[in-house]
Amino acid sequence: MYIADVSTEKRLYCGHTGTYYRWERAGRRIYDNNLFSNTTSEVLTLSNVDRNDNGIYRCEYYHNGWQPADFYLVVKDTRLPMIYLPSNQYVAVVGAVVRLKCTFGQTIPKTTAAWWTKFNNGLYMNLSGSDDQKYLGSFQSIQLNLFSVTERDSGEYRCNGQTKNGQNFLATQLMIGNKPQPPATGKPIINVMVGMEVTLSCIPQFAKTNLTSLWWGKKWYDDFPSINYKNKNKYSGGNLSTPNLTIKQVHSSDAADYRCNVANIFGTSYVESKVVIGRAPSVRVYKRVHNPVIGDPVTLDCVFTYADKFCWKRVKNGQEEPVDTARTSGESTQSLTIQSVEQQDDGEYRCYGSNDISTANSAITVLSGHPPVVNISKDCYVLRVGDNVTINVIVKHAPMESTINWRQEGNIIYNNTRQAVGELRNPFLTIRNVELKDAGNYTLFVKNKYGNNSGFTVLKVIYIPLVTTTTTKVEVNKGVDTVLFCSHDSNPTPTHVYWTKNGVNISAHETTKYNGSTIESPSLVIYDTGTSDSGTYVCSVSNKLGFGYSKPLQLVIRDTLSSERKEYSYKTPLIITLSVIVIILFFVGLMVCYKRRQRNISHYENPDVKQGDVHRYSTARNVDEYDLPNQTDDNNTVGTTGSLDDRNEHNETRSFMVPEFLKLLNEKDKYTRQVQLEFKNLSESVNPCHSGSEYHNETTSLMKHNNPASNTTYQNTTLTIKEVCTFIL
Template sequence: MVCTVSANPVHTSVYWQKDVNGVATNINLSQTSKYSGSTTTSPSLTVLNAVIADQGYYTCNAQSSVGTGTSSQTFLGVSGSTPSVSLTRTSFTGNYGDTITLGCTVSANPAANSVYWQKVSGSTTSTVDMSNSRYTGSSVSTPSLTINNLNSNDAGNYMCLAANSVGTGQSIQGPLTVIGDVPVVTIRQSTYSTNIWNTITLACVVSANPAHTAVYWTRQINNGNTETLNPASFSKYSGSAVQSPSLTINNVDISDEGKYICHATNVVGTGQSSETFLDVIGYAPTSIAISPSSISVNEDQAITANCTVQGSPTISYTWFKGNSTTQFSGGYLLQIPSSKRTDAGTYQCRASNTYGNANATVSVEVKYIPDVTITQPSQGSVGQAITIQCSYVSNPGATNVIWSKGNQGITVDGNKYVGGSLSNPSLTITNLAASDQGSYRCSAVNSVGQGDSSSVTLSVDTSGK
């Protein structure tokens, strides 16, 4: 914008003003990349790289010692507009994994100096990061955007934007739809039921685009955790494969009961079915038996009995003795490490589960050497008869009773000595003599061994002789 100054005295400064909303605003000449001139020797103002914002009314001002002179207003008009940007299609569709180009055309005067793309997902708008190798284009020479290896995250609304010195223009939003998703996995029944030891198949159907590349099953175990089933390493299972996604469980037992989920994976991700519950039907304990069927031990030997039964779910075992309702022991084994005679009797094994119980009994015999008791006799007199009391208990029954005096055995002859038999073990000594005085002991014998009483001392009063 040309300005000439005539001044006397000579002007000392020149400056320009622009009318901004009715207010004269000084031009900032420190912006050397934008303005030049406006000096005493070159008062005209040059506006570099004019843009729409530069349009308006300008005045040239010169100042001397007398005052400031101002030119009339001159109007600067700037021609040109923001770029016109349009998409080649109103919407775009691509398959997962494919390459797609979102076409964009730009018409601009002045020429566009940059092109970029934005993606709108919900309420979020983000600029496409062209440093990502999946994207190409989005330049002044090639404004269209090419996306390689499409995935579900690429879906959304896209805008093409171009900028020039006037401003920025943008296209309408063009939705991009990506065809393909995680597999759709369906289990045909919400509940399966089977008897224990049977084989059952949990049916699973997979629909996937892109095609699924793996199938696996998970099961929720008792503590709430989830385990992944592996048919390849466990012959109990079969199936669970891309071509046969259903799961077959062989020889079902109670531990197989629980919640199952079928999973299928493709390049998009992993889809899973809803839960299905496998109900395993068990049965009450049956075919109960105790081994050995009868037990006979010598005292201090161990007693061991094994209770076996069929049934499911898990069996619990309780042992009772005789008619007692108090638990004697638990577990399938009855064990008494060192038996006593009081351990003899009948023992009952009770096997129980949630479906019922079963009982079996075993008879236990504890053999022991005779337990012999002798009673201290009172003092006898010469010529009298005296009886030394003896009794015993024995299992099995005693086969002989033996008396001894000191270290010598006594022969019961029915005259001097009477008794000393199984039915009458006490010993009667007739016609006492001083020689009968001494230490006596009663013994009983059975198949286990010989039991001896303690020793007693017989005193004979010889004063009346």
């Protein structure tokens, strides 16, 4: 504040260094005239000061833009009221409360009135409520209160006083406005490597009131002290002319929060940025070539580290171009998905990941195609034993790198003396000299890089019946009933069973002498045998392919012994024999119990039985296990035939001698009470060659006809008899 007496000369000094200067009074530009001189220099001269020269003077100097400096000039006149103001300028933000106060000094004559006026539209208007105050003592004061000020309240306010000699006033300037809006920043978090240079952006926003200053601070505990601008080797910029701050040669200690502050006469605003010491991004691709099926979606994955921005490009004709966003998703992520692959989508795709430090990228190739198509020429092949067959196949979409293999019931078929497998371009399967074991399901598996597929067909082998008997000679006593055992295996279904004696057909159904000789019960029952029944018997079975015959079976009839010979023959030897048998059976029983304790389930395995070898059987590992005749060449299966329905009866646990067991095999009712067939790990598949299903595992094939139910047939079935430890007496 400057003080000058009336009718004197007064000089006002700007006090700031600048290239250019200009002066204002009450918001109006001052030019050289009879009252003012040196209006474009650092010092303004007032000639012959008058009391009307009271007020605010502004010096504007140019230094990186025009900068203001305000001064207040007080002109003293002892004849008029002496007025004092605490400040020649008040600054407040919109909505604040402003209190303007002035004090009157002691004068002669005394001040008798005081009031406030505001300069508005070129006129000074009295403010209501301030002109009726009277002051009788010295140094009295008045105060003007303004509530919830707005920008319209800005302007020059005068505190007026009056003595009997006249009036005097002192003016102050009130400026109402807003503090600047917070500046913007390009990025709130910036990653940088040690040793690099980083620039923190600060973008001041538009403000009605000019900014007076801009500076940067670095966080230290809870405060943001100003950075050391004098360190030119570390910092540059960060001021009104260059708001962005550049940090050179970044050190780990530079990792911190930074604040860009902007200020005007009404206040300060700021924006914060964070510097993080980071690393350059890297990328890994786990699958560089994708082979999707046309029409399916495919997702391309790039795994980035230290990257925060991602994008995908496609390469066409050596040039990068944006991916088709209408058919893809994830273009700005680490994974790009093509929704429905088409041939036109094949090619190279590039993923990019970046941060503030650098950018990493990698390439992925898409090659689409089709899975293989397999068409076998026929769904079913029906063959006779000894025939040759070739299964022809058409395979599509199987390039050279594709693989094929033929399988029968899950087992891979390799080239051998009877079977030949074609190559990929012609993947046929030829079977020469077809055998019974060749019957079953055949599948061709084809696999390429787009998927796999298979074709399925059934090979059915038909043959004349295989007929077997249990022995080649039977001796029985005269007058007893005799059973000549016969069993058969046939595909197709057998039509008739015949027995001949000495080459002559037996009419088993036309006399009460015989029973059996049917498909269901092929064994021949002879009642009340006599000497005339002796002879050579043959069992024959027919189907639509022809007849099958058993080996001849000789029946010998013995006369019964007289009672005296019986008594003589059996009395003494019988006692000795029974004693020996009891002792032997005791030790045998102990051995059997021990072995059966180790194994709860015994399996019956077959020897190799050929057509016509009807009398052959052999003893297995102990007295309770027997090899049963089989009608196939597969050493791992036992052939049984006939209706084996209604298997829900309780298992009896006992042992069997050979003749008794073989007899049970051909007597269904007793068989079902004594023996249980078990089928382990079976899976079902529909056989198109007939109405029915096939159940199979690695060693078992179970064929079931749905119509008629009475002809249900189980083929090549592993036979298991559950036993407990028993003695044979």
